[in-house]
Amino acid sequence: MREVAVIGVGCTKFGEKWESSFRNLFVEAGALALEDANLSGEQIDEIFVGNMSAGRFVEQEHIGALIADYAGLATDNIPATRVEAACASGGLSFRQAYTAVASGMSDIVVAAGVEKMTDVGTEVTTDVLAAAADREWEGIAGITFPGLYAMIATEYMHRYGLTREQLAQVAVKNHDNGAKNPNAQFRKPITLDTVINSTLVADPLRLFDCSPVTDGAAAVILAPLERAREFTDTPIKVLGAGQASSTIALHDRKDICTLDATVAAGNRAFQMAGVERKDIGFVEVHDCFTIAEICAIEDLGFCKKGEAGKLTEEGQTAIGGKIPINPSGGLKACGHPVGATGVKQVYETVKQLRGDAKGRQIDTEIGMTHNVGGTGATVVCHIFGRV
Numbered sequence: 374m375r376e377v378a379v380i381g382v383g384c385t386k387f388g389e390k391w392e393s394s395f396r397n398l399f400v401e402a403g404a405l406a407l408e409d410a411n412l413s414g415e416q417i418d419e420i421f422v423g424n425m426s427a428g429r430f431v432e433q434e435h436i437g438a439l440i441a442d443y444a445g446l447a448t449d450n451i452p453a454t455r456v457e458a459a460c461a462s463g464g465l466s467f468r469q470a471y472t473a474v475a476s477g478m479s480d481i482v483v484a485a486g487v488e489k490m491t492d493v494g495t496e497v498t499t500d501v502l503a504a505a506a507d508r509e510w511e512g513i514a515g516i517t518f519p520g521l522y523a524m525i526a527t528e529y530m531h532r533y534g535l536t537r538e539q540l541a542q543v544a545v546k547n548h549d550n551g552a553k554n555p556n557a558q559f560r561k562p563i564t565l566d567t568v569i570n571s572t573l574v575a576d577p578l579r580l581f582d583c584s585p586v587t588d589g590a591a592a593v594i595l596a597p598l599e600r601a602r603e604f605t606d607t608p609i610k611v612l613g614a615g616q617a618s619s620t621i622a623l624h625d626r627k628d629i630c631t632l633d634a635t636v637a638a639g640n641r642a643f644q645m646a647g648v649e650r651k652d653i654g655f656v657e658v659h660d661c662f663t664i665a666e667i668c669a670i671e672d673l674g675f676c677k678k679g680e681a682g683k684l685t686e687e688g689q690t691a692i693g694g695k696i697p698i699n700p701s702g703g704l705k706a707c708g709h710p711v712g713a714t715g716v717k718q719v720y721e722t723v724k725q726l727r728g729d730a731k732g733r734q735i736d737t738e739i740g741m742t743h744n745v746g747g748t749g750a751t752v753v754c755h756i757f758g759r760v
């Protein structure tokens with residue numbers, strides 16, 4: 374396999390983007406990534422695009438071809454492929470692009486992700502997202518994503534004594550980070566009281582325990598490491614890649630407080646990268662709900678089971694702490710356009726490793742991403758390093 378680097382990154386601002394269409398969101402992010410890599414469209418060999426549910430959110434399917442067309446690349450007939458794994462669609466798009474370059478099949482490859490969620494109401498959005506769970510055993514019984522993660526939170530709090538305040542601190546920390554990220558949907562710091570007194574969504578999860586509904590797109594460009602300096606002075610190398618799957622229904626898991634696919638994908642990425650947990654300077658984890666961040670920190674091996682609440686309370690997951698988590702603001706404050714999130718995590722990681730994350734900069738050589746589909750039926754992890 375060839376070594377692979379990220380040579381350019383682009384991201385739209387996340388939020389409610391009334392002014393932009395689904396296709397224009399992709400074009401905006403793609404153009405930013407091309408500009409960042411000093412490339413023109415004709416130099417692109419292949420595109421992957423992560424998207425969960427454009428068919429239901431904007432009534433558009435056939436996303437690979439659409440994206441190639443509106444990127445102005447259809448006349449070059451380049452391959453363009455949609456990748457879908459619910460909220461892990463973006464991470465999987467990156468993995469497919471990585472594999473295409475590493476295998477030698479293609480040289481200059483775009484990994485993008487896009488979702489436009491706000492054109493439908495909350496009821497429809499909730500139902501579309503519920504399709505990432507097991508429709509026949511979960512969705513049909515009326516269970517929603519906040520509901521599923523609320524079950525994890527209830528069991529976790531009972532078993533490990535996680536306090537309401539510790540859980541809320543995840544959101545406080547991520548809103549603090551989001552306030553420093555110009556692309557974030559929410560840019561206001563909040564307090565523990567804001568979280569604890571916000572509207573109950575699915576007990577014990579409240580409004581500020583949830584990631585929001587978001588429009589947005591992100592795109593990154595990959596190339597063989599040996600060619601990377603043709604395009605940029607600051608290539609960021611892909612050190613490790615891990616993907617794993619688990620049961621689609623939460624009730625079929627051995628333990629609902631552990632996302633076993635996170636454990637497997639994380640271990641695979643670490644094994645391939647040949648680095649240890651202590652070498653990682655920060656992680657962009659999939660905090661679709663506050664409890665998801667708590668589980669991710671533990672399942673990726675940064676502390677023992679039951680200890681992430683204390684770690685968070687002590688400020689060890691904040692920028693400047695022992696293991697900063699979600700310097701971008703995470704899904705909680707940056708927003709969660711489901712198909713784009715995994716690519717946005719790579720965008721943030723590259724910005725950090727290049728030293729371009731003004732206001733939220735972490736001084737480190739190595740960063741990690743962790744993207745989850747459903748309640749952990751698909752997990753994709755990547756580890757990146759400065760060259």
Ligand code: COA
Pocket residue numbers: 460495499502518519574580581582583584585586661709747
């Ligand atoms: N965190 C903080 N504030 C939020 C928010 C969130 N997650 N979601 C909405 N808001 C704010 C809005 O900005 C708005 O504020 P304003 O009145 O100051 O403008 C207010 O709350 C009402 O927004 P609205 O869009 O009407 O909320 P809603 O009730 O329709 O949706 C949720 C709230 C929690 C149901 C929705 O955000 C949601 O479903 N989140 C989970 C998404 C999800 O499951 N993703 C997949 C995970 S795997």
